[in-house]
Amino acid sequence: MTAHKHAALMAQYAEDALETETPWAMWELKEGSGSWGPISRHPIWRQASQYRRKPQTININGYEVPEPCRLAPGLDEMLWKPAMSGNRSLLWDNTLRQRAWLQAGLLHLTKEAADIHGKALLSFTQEQSE
Numbered sequence: 736m737t738a739h740k741h742a743a744l745m746a747q748y749a750e751d752a753l754e755t756e757t758p759w760a761m762w763e764l765k766e767g768s769g770s771w772g773p774i775s776r777h778p779i780w781r782q783a784s785q786y787r788r789k790p791q792t793i794n795i796n797g798y799e800v801p802e803p804c805r806l807a808p809g810l811d812e813m814l815w816k817p818a819m820s821g822n823r824s825l826l827w828d829n830t831l832r833q834r835a836w837l838q839a840g841l842l843h844l845t846k847e848a849a850d851i852h853g854k855a856l857l858s859f860t861q862e863q864s865e
Contacts, residue, residue: 751788795856803843804843810828811827817856
């Protein structure tokens with residue numbers, strides 16, 4: 736017997752339902768090639784759809800930034816570090832410098848997350864138009 740495609744996610748959702756009356760508020764849905772969006776009621780768990788818990792974020796100067804990596808990744812895993820002009824990709828090799836960046840909350844699993852983080856950091860020094 737084969738498990739349902741979303742069985743592991745269903746179990747996580749059930750755990751969330753033990754904590755809140757609105758577990759769907761903690762989840763997102765993606766249909767087809769669309770983008771991730773909020774869920775407004777209990778999911779139907781369609782085979783063709785994708786589901787995930789909403790990524791955790793931190794607030795930096797009014798920007799909702801995806802939470803940086805907090806644990807060391809596996810060796811040679813691709814990471815992204817925000818930079819003042821573009822982002823820098825790197826392969827994790829557990830150097831002293833990389834561990835310092837990890838501890839400072841400067842490493843992300845996606846380029847998009849590093850982009851948002853970089854914009855948030857630059858917002859402290861950019862002039863605000865009124």
